[in-house]
Amino acid sequence: MDRRRFLAGTATIVVLPFASARATPGSMAAAISQVVGDAAVRRGRVTLDVPPLVENGNTVPLVVSVESPMTAVDHVKAIHVFNEKNPQPNIFSARLGPRNGRAVVGTRIKLGDSQTIMAIAETSSGEFWSASADVIVTLAACLEEAS
């Protein structure tokens, strides 16, 4: 075995970031239905801004923006973000209102693996709008000692 192949081999022995049960597309769907109930979730109005390829899944910048006038009669009430492969399907739930002016929320998330994430916005009229994004997570080639 030459060194490159050996290296490539060792490089794939990576830390499993999460040891226990993972969220699955099924559990993500279950978490979503807990939030939306029987209502229809339509695609659109929501922009999920997340890098398509991240160098490390521990800190992934994410911004959710929703098209909305954010007035007293027509605004976004809540933004929820879900994932399908972390140990749990929920990432965050934000409560908003006309005082926000813009329906935009930013944070940084952890992704245990390459996967699809989904953002759902709930409007004051009870509609649900969504966007999803695929993120590829590359893993560190060299590991630190357990600490």
Place this chain on the structure above:
Amino acid sequence: MMRLRIGLCLASVFVASLALAQGGIDKRRSGYQDMGPSLQKMQDDGTANPGMLFVQLGAQAWATPAGAANKACVDCHGASGATMKGVALRYPAIPEGADTPADLEARINLCRTANQKAAPLPPESRELLSLSAYVAHQSRGQPIAPPDDPRLAPFRERGAALWAARQGQLNLSCAACHDDNAGKKLAGVTIPEAHPTGYPVYRLEWQTLGSLKRRLRNCLVGIRAESYAYDSPEYVMLELFLMERARGMAFEAPAVRP
């Protein structure tokens, strides 16, 4: 004073000749340039860069009296920290009265034991990282400028030899990755040139701030070699070599890295 002037003179001659030798084009790459735009933005934005939390803690530690002498850093060095501008660019260096080089963390601890009469801060402790981040941040944007102290040369040479020596179960040297194969991929990751431009650095892998020493230990583990003890002189030798290798590059501390 005389020695300092000669040193400065030599330094400018060296930098000038280096620039000439490279035809004025510096091909060295900071790890910053290998990051995606979202991580670059995280480093550049003072309220998005988590390393700045440690700079803020460092500013508080800077003003807090410690030790039997009940003195704070501000009592000798001033409240603004501006007196520390440029300091991180020239370490490791040989402290006054010593005959071996100390890195910035060791220099801070020297101040603690000698002037504050306090116990040294443990390696990678939040307080030591915060103080070094605070001091290092004062030099952000400045070119790395190791001192031309001839006494450093033998230590730097030993650092260069360590850099080139194969070790560990993978029988790799630092140079095998970071000189010979820098810019290529190891698994999904671009191998960086390993310039210490941003330490202490907020590494996403660590989810916290860490020193250059921690990063070097990380590499040693990566090649399945035994890491040196935290107080081993080998780290300082490698740091001396790396800072010389990065001479003139812009200092970024606290940097963000994957």
Place this chain on the structure above:
Amino acid sequence: MANVLINAPKTARRGEIIEIKALILHPMETGFRPGTNGSIIARNIIERFTATWNGDEIFRIDLSPAIAANPFVSFFAVATDSGTVSLRWSGDEGFQVEESIAITVE
């Protein structure tokens, strides 16, 4: 201001929409990671971040273990009147931090 960084304008025009960004030192330990002894490290996260403007809640976000260590949150607010914007973080192990900033609305 022990361990929080807040970025918001000090002054704003009435009705202007301003961005508020906040960063706090916290490990956000997931409760899913084994420690060096093999046993799981207990979960320790911030569960909720709330913003009030002169006492009225204007924004709230419930966080999960999937939020990165040293959580960063950004949101927008309409500058209604001069006063105090208070940011509150609460979570496991009795974690409670509150920081306030003054905003002048002209």
